Each structure stands twice: as C-alpha cells, then as structure tokens.
Amino acid sequence: MEANLDIITRGLNDKQKEAVLTKNGPLIIIAGAGSGKTKVITQRIAHLLATGVNPWNILALTFTNKAAKELKSRIARIVGEEIADKVWAGTFHSIFARILRIEAEEIGFTSSFTIFDADDQLSAITNVMNILLIAQQTTPPQQVRSKISAAKNQMIDVDTFKQNAKSTLDKQTGLIFETYEKYLKDNNAMDFDDLLLNTIKLLEKSQAVLSKYQERFRYILVDEYQDTNRAQYRVVNLLAKAHQNICVVGDDAQSIYKWRGADIRNILDFERDYPYTKIVKLEQNYRSTKNILKAADSVIKNNKNQLPKDLWTDNIEGEKVEVIACADERDEANKIISLIKSSIVGDLSYKDFAVLYRTNAQALALENALRTANIPYVVVGGLSFFKRKEIKDITAYFRLLINKKDNEALQRVINEPPRGIGNTTMQYVRDYAIKKEISLYEAFSEAEQITGLQQRAVTAIKKFTEFVETYSAFENVEDVADYLSQFIEATGLTEMYRELGTDDANDRWNNIQQVISDISIYFKTNTNANLVEYIQQIALMSDYDEKNTSSDQITIMTLHTAKGLEYNTVFLAGLEHGLFPMVRDKDDDIEEERRLMYVGITRAEKKLFISYANKRMRFGQTELTSPSKFLYEIDADVLDWAEGKRLLEEKERRQNNLLNGKFNYSQGRSSDNYSQIPKSYGTAAPVTAEQKTTVFPFKVGDRVKHKVFGEGIISGLKGVGDMRQATVNFYSVGKKDFMLKFAGLVKVG
DNA sequence: GACCTGCTGATTTTT
C-alpha cells in the first residue's frame, strides 16, 4: 500500500498531492490552464482504487467524449484495463442514457428509446408546428428549438414556460413546447436535454431508485465543472447528497459554454451547497513559457467576473508572441504555412502545430492552402461524419428497426431511395395517424383504411413494412455486424449511390462503407454489444474521435474544440473585430469571448502566433476588417517587437481619434488625406465611413519614413481606398508590404 | 410522384 501511494503521488507538487489524497468529503479543485488537471483527476481515481474503493462505486463525468476516452485510457494505464472498465466514466449524456435505458419503464419509456440529436429535434419541432398550423415565417423553428432547449437546460417546465411567456413568439413556443413533449413520448424518444431532465425526474420520483444510485456512486467526480448547466448541477447534487464525496474540477477562466446553458453559479455556489468544502487551487502552470502566460494573463485580467487566482510558471521566458498582419484569408493561410515550414527545426514536426479559429467557416481557406502546399493536416470537429445526410439515413434505418414508434426516422427514410411513397401519400398517413393517435408505422399496417391513398401507394407501403419486418428480428442473430451490412444493402441506398456514380455519390457510398466497417470493428471489440447501444453511441458522438493521432499532421480546429489540448506552436487565426470577439447582437458576452481567447493562448507551449487579415470573405462577400481588440489587450512587452510597437501606435492613434472625435489615418495629417465621393451621387443617404474613399498622397518612388523601419522608397502600390497597399524598400530591413491606412508613412524630402 | 429551378439564409461554439 505504501509503495502504491508513493507511485500515485510521485512527481506531483504539494497542491496536486493534496487534491489527489483528499479522499472523502466535498472538494473543489480550481485548476488553472496547464496545471496538470487531468493528471490530478487520474491519480485521484487511482488513489481511491488503491485505498479500497470499488471501481463500480466511482462515477467520473466529463463534458466531451474525447475527455472521457482520455480519462479511461489513463486510468487503464495505471490500474489495468479490467479495473478501469468497471469505473463509470463517461459524458453526462452517455452515463445518464445508460441509466435511463435500465430504468426506462419507471418513467414511461421503453429501453430502446431513440435519442434525438439537434437535427432530429428541429425536424420534430417543424412537424409539430405543421400539426398546430403555426407558420414557420412568423415563428422560426430554429428559434423555437433553441428556446425550448434553453428552457430545458434551466429546468423550466412547459407550464412555467407558458406562464412566463410574454411575447407572441414565446407564447407560440409554449404551445409548440407542450405538443413537442407529447410528440417525444409518442415517439419513445428523448432529446439531448431530456437525457438529463429525465434522469432528474427519475431520481426525484422514486426514493428507491435514488438510493440505488446514491449507493452505487459513492465517489463522484465532475470535470470541467465550470461548463455544467443547471440540470447537470441538479443531477449531480441528487446523486452526491447521501455520501457527499463529490469532487469537482474546473477553471472559471475557461468557461466558454454559457451560450449552451453553462451556469457559472455552479462553480461559485459550490461552497454554499457543501459547507465543509475543501478548496484546492492548482496555480502552477507546466505547459507554457512565461511570455505566453503573461499574454494570457494580460487579456483575461480585463474580465471583471472571475475567481482570484495567480497562475505562474517555472518555465523559461521563451519567445515573444508574434503578430502576423495579412491581406486576406488566403494570405493569412499562406503566411501561416510558410511560418510552420520555417519553424520545423530540431525534433519539431507537423504534429506539434495547431491552427485555431473562431468559426468553422475559417477552415476552408486553411484547408485549401494546406492541400496546395501538400502539408498533411487534420480538421477536428467541423462537419461531423455522423451529421452527413447518408449517414443520418443509415442510422435512421437502424433506429426504425429498434423503435417502430420513431416517426422522425420513418419519415426520413421512407422515400430514400425513392420507393413511390411521396409527400402526398405521407400527408394522408400523417392525418390518419394523428386522428387515431397511433404512430406512422402503425398507421402503415392499416394502409387500406386510410382515405385518399392510391392502391399503388398502399402496395408500396406494404412492401416497405415487409422489408422492415424482415430485418426486425435481429435479437437472435449471431453476427450482428454482418446482418446489418446486409440490411444496409437491402435498403437500396448503396445501390442508389452506386448507380448515380457522381463524385458526390461516390463519396457518400464510401462513407456508408466506412459505417459498415465501423460496425464490424465495434461488434468485434465489444463482445456484449447490441444494436441499441451502438446506435446510442453514434447519437452521442460528434465524430470519430482522434482517428489519426499517431500520424504526423497539423491540427486545425475551432477554439472550443481545442479546450484541454496543447501544442508546441499555436496559431490563433482571424483576430478581427466582429469575428473574434464575435459580436452579433447586444446580448453577446464579451467576457465569454475573452475567456475563449484565454483558452486559445494557453494552448501554446513554446510559441504563439496571432494573425489577422485586413479583408475577409464572409457570406460570399469581401468585408474590410480591423484588428481585434484582444490584440491591444495583450501586454506590449510580450508581443513581437515590430508588430507589437506598430499595434501600440495604432492603438494610440485610435484613442486620439476618439478624443478628437474624428478618424484620420495618417498621423499629423487630417482631412486632406481623403476626399469623399461627390455628394451628387446620392440623394439623402448619409455617407458612412465605409463609403468614404480614402486617397493616400503617395506614388511610386516617393521617399517615406516609417516609425519602426526608418526611411525607404515606395517601390509599389496597389489597391484602392482603404485597401491601398504599399511596398516599401527600406534602407535598413529591405522590402516590406503595408496597408497604408495603418502604416502611418510620412513623406520625406 | 419525380425532377428542376430559383431563392434564401447561413457562419459561432456541442452533447
């Protein structure tokens, strides 16, 4: 035992040790970025096991599949596969789905209930709206969906929602909400939020069930606690109440999911909920250089709402943060690539680099450039494999096999491939099913009695139900994987794509083949696996996780996806006002954007680059952009000298402009630097800043002076107005390109 | 019922 403990705490600092060795009672670990959080969690579980806690009495909840997988494999490395397998470690959604399958009958579902993802949810809501005759134009289903989801996250039930509804939209949403809930039950389905809500209902309804799980989960651990919502908070509270052995780990500075219902109160109120809470702060950062940490700190300190903490590191000072100014997104991508190429020295290789961005749309330009440059890369996240149309079709077929009440699945596949059961037919069936309060599939069996149906349609329906029935007897099948692959073939989907033969169809066909092989692997590696579990796994999985972690490639992904990861060299791309921080409307939370920036900066170990473009394609149009305010928040000391200084000047200029109440670009000169479009062009429309055309008084051959680079000669000019750029050949440093509006060049001689 | 076409709105972020 002694030896064991020694191994468990070896290499940990005092704070980490304290967190690991605190076995009983409520514990909150405030874990700064790069402070060895995952290690502490893993060692803590290892310690529980080493001191006699049964693995099945431990519940470890994570936020993402990736985190869960990582945790499981780390535990396995210490205590072995067999014991690790018995620990309940997984995402909130997967763990509670597992419990709900076991206890489904208690709350009026069957154990083969379907999980609706966001897409299913949306189409279910659209269906409900059609039934209620609510127009999509005045009541956008998308908005209804997010309102319902937000309500569920906050545990606001239908009745309360309806009572609080003031606006027309909210009142409509209330009606839809009510019918949607009934619709879910009729479909034997739960949406993502229900996996939590129904668990809460289950635990609150039956003391026996509650006690059962309280006894099972004597030790509870929650990772990324700052990102939990009220429903998650509630379910954890219920489970932990009896034994109070609850440990939550989080960092308020990295809370980036408020938009999804994450409630910072959960972390702030923890001490109030558990009066004898022990607090451990992990403040030593092992990941980043001093400069990177300083950059992160200088940004996050602009946030008012945060817990006091002092992140520090023993690591070297390191290189400064380099800012890269780019003309547009293509230039940005190319500059990033050439910087990566020139950075690969010593034992660095592609896998040590990551490019992070705010929106998935930014991946496109990067991907194109990387492909052209022949650099191996992987996009994490983005358009999920399981959200592709053909994959959703396949899984909808599976869903129908295990849950005939799943109307969403049925409607999705009924005419895919076309089998002569179109919208007119389905409308008759829907009307009939609603009237008789039965599922669509049940209505199919009474097809002859449905008024309006053509004989041809009735025949097609019979053929379809026969097909489904043939494959519904999967219970006693020996080789499920083989069985399913036959089933997929029998749906006619693969045949359809084969015959189409277009590039797009070939891709889709390939994707389906990938599912078939995935199924085969799944059933080979999970001996007790069944179809229900497999489908649930898909429903809760955003993508195939970490397919090629071993191969040497650059990783590109969104900032949200990057949370918890670290790379030697990190590029933060698209640091432009409006894009990052993203500002859409007044409700947007700048502090959350800043936390996201903080997360981004702290992903870097040794070197951080930050880039912005002066113009960028958005919505198919080129927009002029300006550097993000976050750039100006970074301590100028840690920014690369030339760029840092330039940014500082720019900032001063802006402040002066604000003071003077005007916006002039070249210092020392004012309105004579630009002329306006002649007023006669428009009638009464006011001239906005964007419409002004700036004319800079430079020509090729002019001698100019730059604050940083000194004197030089303009060797080229291009672009018009604000986009006008100059190439200047400096006596000191050679050729440099500038946007004139930022460069602050002054004519000399 | 299948196919074509022109329009619209989407770009946060995820279980």
Add this chain to the structure above:
DNA sequence: TCAGCAGGTC
C-alpha cells in the same frame, strides 16, 4: 458562396 428547400412543372 453555396447548400438546402419551397414551389412549380412535367
């Protein structure tokens, strides 16, 4: 820009 869909035609 471009995918997805409503609405119209065959």
